[in-house]
Amino acid sequence: xxxxxxxxxxxxxxxxxxxxxxxxxxxxxxxxxxxxxxxxxxxxxxxxxxxxxxxxxxxxxxxxxxxxxxxxxxxxxxxxxxxxxxxxxxxxxxxxxxxxxxxxxxxxxxxxxxxxxxxxxxxxxxxxxxxxxxxxxxxxxxxxxxxxxxxxxxxxxxxxxxxxxxxxxxxxxxxxxxxxxxxxxxxxxxxxxxxxxxxxxxxxxxxx
Ligand code: SF4
Ligand code: SF4
Numbered sequence: 001x002x003x004x005x006x007x008x009x010x011x012x013x014x015x016x017x018x019x020x021x022x023x024x025x026x027x028x029x030x031x032x033x034x035x036x037x038x039x040x041x042x043x044x045x046x047x048x049x050x051x052x053x054x055x056x057x058x059x060x061x062x063x064x065x066x067x068x069x070x071x072x073x074x075x076x077x078x079x080x081x082x083x084x085x086x087x088x089x090x091x092x093x094x095x096x097x098x099x100x101x102x103x104x105x106x107x108x109x110x111x112x113x114x115x116x117x118x119x120x121x122x123x124x125x126x127x128x129x130x131x132x133x134x135x136x137x138x139x140x141x142x143x144x145x146x147x148x149x150x151x152x153x154x155x156x157x158x159x160x161x162x163x164x165x166x167x168x169x170x171x172x173x174x175x176x177x178x179x180x181x182x183x184x185x186x187x188x189x190x191x192x193x194x195x196x197x198x199x200x201x202x203x204x205x206x207x208x
Pocket of ligand 2 (some may be wrong): 053057058060061067091092093094095096097098107108111161199
């Protein structure tokens with residue numbers, strides 16, 4: 001049977017994949033879907049395209065593919081097209097899609113799996129600010145044991161050249177006590193040990 005994968009008309013994906021038809025063979029699991037299942041335990045074939053995930057996703061309108069389209073594309077094995085989207089980079093891991101899914105497909109884990117695969121394959125986030133956000137956030141967690149939001153926002157604004165745009169909002173938030181001026185340390189020593197452990201484990205996995 002043939003199914004249609006519809007891509008938003010206002011994205012770069014339009015020329016490549018919009019309204020193209022892809023064959024979906026009942027019971028067949030694409031290599032891409034199979035990889036995600038073995039690595040992250042998520043069976044994308046459980047999805048029956050009800051779109052509840054997309055209707056609850058706060059970022060769906062900014063994504064090249066909606067969560068519903070993305071899981072379908074994974075199911076079809078369209079790895080290059082999926083990895084070329086901003087969808088999984090924009091995901092803020094709020095878990096709404098997973099909570100709303102009647103099939104318990106674990107869409108959030110699919111998003112995680114895709115960013116892991118992309119990083120391993122050297123694919124950079126389509127929005128440079130997203131890569132910076134992750135790098136700065138990880139640096140803060142490693143060194144302070146938590147995310148120091150004021151520092152993260154300030155460094156991110158500087159690095160992305162948005163300091164003039166963001167400064168006013170930052171000052172208003174500081175005045176209202178929504179941001180702390182100084183970072184608070186939370187088990188930063190243990191966190192550094194944890195980072196070392198993860199780095200060692202990743203090296204072992206890369207060698208195996
Ligand atoms: S809510 Fe679940 S079953 Fe429905 S489209 Fe999303 S992933 Fe598929
Ligand atoms: S976890 Fe990601 S994909 Fe799911 S609803 Fe939240 S932002 Fe959207």
